[in-house]
Amino acid sequence: MSVIYFDHSATTAMSPEAIQAYVETASAGPSNPSSLHSDGRAAKDRLSRARDVFAELLNCSSSEIVFTGSGTESDNTALFGAAYAQRKRGRTGIVTTAVEHHAVLNACRKLEDEGFTLKVLPVDEYGCVRLEDAKAAIDESTAVVSVMAGNNETGTLQPIAAIGDWARKHKACMHVDAVQAFGYLPFDLQKLPIDLLSLSAHKINGPQGVGLLYIRKGTPFLPRQFGGMQERSRRAGTENVAGISAFARAAEIACGQAQIRREHAESIRSAVLQELTDHIGPERFVVNGHPNDRLPHVLNVSFPGISSESMLMNLDLAGVAASGGSACNSGSLKPSHVLSAMNISPDRISSAVRFSFGLGNTREEAEKMAKIIATISARYA
Template structure:
C-alpha cells in the first residue's frame, strides 16, 4: 500500500540538499563554538555563515538573530523576555489572539499567573482577528502583542502589519509567530513593524530541534535560559552546529523557491478540492478558514456527520497521514481551540480534518485521497 503524507504542517522531511548539509556539518568532527582552538573557531564560523544567510533573507542584522532549540522556545523566549523586561518599565499588559499556537497561549497564561494582565482577542468565522479589536486592546500599558502570521490549523493569515503599526504607536513590542508561514511568506524586518519573530526548521524541510528568534536591535530582552555566554548572552547552551547549518540551507532553498513552493502546494490543494467535489459532492464538506487571506499549503475540512477521530483513523488505515489540528494536540480528544474560537457549529468542529501539503506531494496523491475519502465517507455514513 502506497502511503500519502498530507501532514506537512506538523513536520516535514529533510530535503536531500538539507540532509547532505547536515551530514557534512555533523561529520566535520567535534566542535564547540565556544572553544578557542581551531575546531571551535571552525564551528563558530559555521554558525556565523548560517546567521548571515538568515540576515540576508530576513533583511536584518546578524546580531539580531538568536538560534534556539525549537519554535516553542523562540515563542517563549520572546514573550517572557519582552514581558519581564517591559515590566521594569511599568508595562504589564499582554495582548494575543484566541487562535495562537499553544506555545504562545500557554506562555501568555503563565505570564498572567505571574501578575500580567492578559487580553485574548476574538476572531471572526474565518479565524481572522479584527484590527479594530486589536487597536482597542493595545494601550500605553501594553508590554507585548503576539499575533501569528499564518494559522497552523486553518492557514488564515493575520493582519500583522496593521496591528504592529498600532503597537508601535503605543511603544508596545510586537511578536509574530511565523513558524507556519515561513517558506511561503517573505519578511522584510527592516520595514515591517515586528520586534520579535519566531521560526522553526522542521516546517521548511529542515531538521527537528532547531529554531530561530529575531530580536530587533535595542529591544529590551531578558534571557529565558541562563548558563554560558552563547548567542551574545541571550540563549545559554551549546549550539546545535549541524542543525543550524541544515536550517540555513533549508531557509536558503525556501527563499530561492518561494513562489515555486507556493504554486506547487496551491496546485495540490486545488486538486484535492476539485477531486473531493467530484467524488463526494460539494455539500459533503465545508472549508474552514479564510477563503483568500490564507497560506497555500493548509486545507481544513469538516466532513459533517463524521467524527474527526473516525475519519482520521480510517485514513490512517488506508495509508493517508492527516491531522485533526495542531500536532501538539494530536493525542488529545479535545476540540480544536482554533475552530472553537471561530464560533462555528460544534458539528463542524468535531468533524474537522486538516490536510497540509509540501514538497513531494503529487496530483496523483490528490486523486487517490479523494477516492479514499469518498469510500470512507460512504462506509461511515451507511452505518
C-alpha cells in the same frame, strides 16, 4: 503500501540538501563554537555563516538572530524575555489572539499567573482578528503583543503589519510566530513593524530540534535561559551547529523557491477540493478558514456526520497521513481551540481534518485520497 503524506504542517521530511549540510557539518569534527582552538573557531565560522544566511533572507542584521532549540522555545523566549524587560518599565499588559499556537497561548497564560494582565483577542468566522479589536486592546500599559502570521490549523493570515504599526505607536513589543508562514511568505524585517519573530527548521524541510528568534536591536529583552554567553548572552547553551547549518540550507532553498512552493501547494490544495467535489459532492464537506487570505499549503475541511477521529483512523488505515489540527495537541480529545474560537457549528468542529501539503505531493495523490474519502463517507451515509 505507500503513504500519502498530507501532514506537512506537523513536520516535514528533511530535504537531501539539508541532510547533506547536516552530515558535512557533523562530520567536520568537534563543534563547540565557544572553544578558542581551531576546531572551535571552525565551528563558530559555520555558525556565523548560517546567521548571515538568515540575516539576508529576513533583511536584518546577523546580530539580531538568536538560534534556539525549537519554535516553542523561540516563542517562549520572545514572550518571557520581552515581558519581563517591559515590566521594569511599568508595562504589564499582554495581548494575543484566541487562535495562537499553544506555545504562545500557554506562555501567555503563565505570564498571567505571574501578574501580567492578559487580553485574548476574538476572531471572526474565518479565524481572523479584527483590527479594531486589536486597537482597543493595545494601550500604554501593553508590554507585548503576539499575533501569528498564518494559522497552523486553518492557514488564515492575520493583519500583522497593521497590528504591529499600532503596537509600535504605543511602544509595545510586537512578536510574530511565523513558524507556518516562513518559506511561503516574505518577511522583510527592515520594513515590517515586528520586534520579535519566531521560526522553526522542521516546518521547511530542515531538522527537528532547531529554531530561531529574531530580536530587533533595541527591543527590551531579558534572557530566560542562563549559563554561558552563547548567542550574545540571550540564549545560553552550546549551539546545535550541524542542525543550524542544515536549517540555513533548508531556509535558502525554501525562500529561494518560495513562488514555486506556493504554486505547487496551491495546485495540490485545489486538486483536493476539486476531487472531493467530484467524488462526494460539495454538500458533503465544508472548508474552514479564510477563502483568500490564507497560506497556500494548509487546508482544513469538515466532513459533517463523520467524526475527526473516525475519518483520521480510516485514512490512516488506507495509507493517508493527515491531522485533526495542531500536531502538538493531537493526543487530546478536546475540540480544536482554533475552530472553537471561530464560533462555527459543533458538527463542523468535531468533524474537521487538516490536510497540509509540501515537498513530494502530487495531483495523483489528491485524486487517490478523494476516492478513499468517498469510500469512507459511503459507510456513514
